[in-house]
Amino acid sequence: MSKRITEMCPALNDAMPTEYRELVENGPWLGDKTVKDLGTFKELLEEHPLCAGCNLALSLKIILSSLPNPADTIIVGSTGCSSLGFMQVGIHNIHSLFGNQNAVATGVKRVLSMRFPDKKKDVVVMAGDGATADIGLDMTIHSWFRGEKITTIMFDNELYANTGGQESGMTPAGRVAYMAPLGKKFPKINLFEIAKTSGCHYAVLLTTANTVRLGACVKKAILLARDVGPTYVQIHTPCPTNLKIPPEESIKVAKDSEKERYAFNEYVSEAAKSFLENTGNKK
């Protein structure tokens, strides 16, 4: 956990843009920042092309400001709207083929443990609901079965946003979308319950309506993945573009979902509980 990795090469000092300089000098490199410090440091995310009011963009920003060790974190992303954001992320990130993210993350994590046995390197998967629960479902669950020490974060906008609004397994029953005019015929997949019974030591279900809690849970999930085992964070990130709602109503949609399918739910395994107790990190 040092700032050395981000130090500017003196020869390039004059040539680097202001944004880069700000990131080097005032980025959240020491991992001591929380969501509550937002607005006082340079974020790891730059101007991105995601839609106005996109809650996926909001959660990406919150996650990036909650990393316990940003300089030694490797993000594995996947195809979908989020992949348009990763190009503007100031730390290592890998784009994997749609659905392959947990397999790629497994390889990255294992090689890093061999190459840097004395260092803590956090591997964090961030992908859409389609990537995580549809095409990548086998890769997701098998990484949990195998006990890979990675964090899986799902941006659940409850459909395929990037390709124009097809239903996904995570779409609630009955929901009509631009390219699903008849409405979803089967219920939303309960990946949270599956995570609990498939080897995850920590699983949490939450929304963008409480970003302070979101940040704290992400931090916890990454710390537990580092030392205990797989962890899973599922975030409801309403997509105003596909819901055909004004962007400013998106947070309310997230908040309302907390009364039903997105009631806050946190699972902590016995091993994770004792780890948190021993490290004095209960919150």
Add this chain to the structure above:
Amino acid sequence: MYFKAKVDKEKCNGCKICILSCPEPNAIKFDPSSKKIEIYESRCKACKICVVICPKQAIELEEK
């Protein structure tokens, strides 16, 4: 027509809820000395999330 968010510093009490809810990075900054927020126009997409979430009604959209 383009819009941007503008803060009325008289009304802002520095609670930072807008910063915690804005999907755009580095668009709203907090000034620790005045304990007020500042909005960076060029980074704002005028989504209005901060406008509806501010408990003091201190933010409005205005034409760029």
